[in-house]
Amino acid sequence: MSQAGAFPPGKKITVVFVIGGPGSGKGTQCSKIVRHFGFTHLSAGDLLRQQVQSDTEHGAMIKNLMHEGKLVPSDIIVRLLLTAMLQSGNDRFLVDGFPRNEENRRAYESVIGIEPELVLFIDCPREELERRILHRDQGRDDDNVDTIRKRFQVFHDSTLPVVLYYDRMGKVRRVDGAKSADAVFDDVKAIFTQLLTTQASQGGNASSRRSNPPLCSVL
Numbered sequence: 001m002s003q004a005g006a007f008p009p010g011k012k013i014t015v016v017f018v019i020g021g022p023g024s025g026k027g028t029q030c031s032k033i034v035r036h037f038g039f040t041h042l043s044a045g046d047l048l049r050q051q052v053q054s055d056t057e058h059g060a061m062i063k064n065l066m067h068e069g070k071l072v073p074s075d076i077i078v079r080l081l082l083t084a085m086l087q088s089g090n091d092r093f094l095v096d097g098f099p100r101n102e103e104n105r106r107a108y109e110s111v112i113g114i115e116p117e118l119v120l121f122i123d124c125p126r127e128e129l130e131r132r133i134l135h136r137d138q139g140r141d142d143d144n145v146d147t148i149r150k151r152f153q154v155f156h157d158s159t160l161p162v163v164l165y166y167d168r169m170g171k172v173r174r175v176d177g178a179k180s181a182d183a184v185f186d187d188v189k190a191i192f193t194q195l196l197t198t199q200a201s202q203g204g205n206a207s208s209r210r211s212n213p214p215l216c217s218v219l
């Protein structure tokens with residue numbers, strides 16, 4: 001079914017990707033951003049876990065890949081993200097834990113195609129990440145020492161190159177994720193305040209805003 005035109009053509013849609021190692025505080029910071037700035041939080045991991053819980057068509061396959069710390073095929077995640085975006089009715093989105101590799105990035109570009117305004121990169125040393133994950137206590141199947149090691153490897157090998165890609169485009173805003181959650185949010189708040197101030201100064205009415213490219217029809 002074609003999704004073209006699903007977002008009104010003149011309506012500005014703001015997308016921010018939130019990237020960081022496992023346990024870096026993506027979910028924690030996204031909750032704070034939602035409260036302060038009215039974004040809708042879309043966590044790729046949460047959307048996948050919902051698929052596993054509702055025992056959907058790909059549920060078993062997703063469960064196995066997540067347990068192995070491997071990445072789920074991009075078409076599945078992009079479809080989940082698009083559906084959630086359309087259902088939300090909002091025009092500001094935090095996309096948490098995505099894109100995690102080049103395939104994610106390309107699939108997003110060809111299917112959704114709304115260029116991120118910026119990429120929030122939460123940087124944190126590995127020892128701290130491991131410590132946090134092992135204390136997270138959310139009953140997650142993949143929060144164990146073996147899977148954590150694999151997830152770090154995927155982050156290093158596949159996700160960091162995507163951060164570098166966006167850095168070359170001048171879109172990355174790095175924050176020091178090793179600080180306390182509130183201290184990290186002070187930095188995050190400054191970044192989002194600047195983003196929204198710049199957008200407001202560029203014109204508030206739809207006709208003066210840049211149109212988003214049409215969505216592709218693969219879904």
Ligand SMILES: Nc1ncnc2c1ncn2[C@@H]1O[C@H](COP(=O)(O)OP(=O)(O)O)[C@@H](O)[C@H]1O
Pocket residue numbers: 020021022023024025026027028029132133135136137177178179180181182184
């Ligand atoms: N800045 C921080 N300092 C200490 N602990 C944190 C910080 N940010 C998040 N946490 C905790 O670390 C764990 C991982 O955070 P989470 O937001 O789930 O990270 P991610 O979504 O990146 O995996 C959670 O238990 C969370 O409460």
Ligand SMILES: Nc1ccn([C@@H]2O[C@H](COP(=O)(O)OP(=O)(O)O)[C@@H](O)[C@H]2O)c(=O)n1
Pocket residue numbers: 020021022023026027044045046048065066067069070071072073077096097098099100104142151
């Ligand atoms: N873009 C994504 C995001 C998550 N995932 C899967 O979901 C798992 C958990 O992702 P998550 O974002 O919830 O994990 P954290 O970084 O928040 O700890 C990953 O290890 C992958 O198996 C994926 O395949 N592709």
Ligand SMILES: [Mg+2]
Pocket residue numbers: 026027043045097
């Ligand atoms: Mg998370």
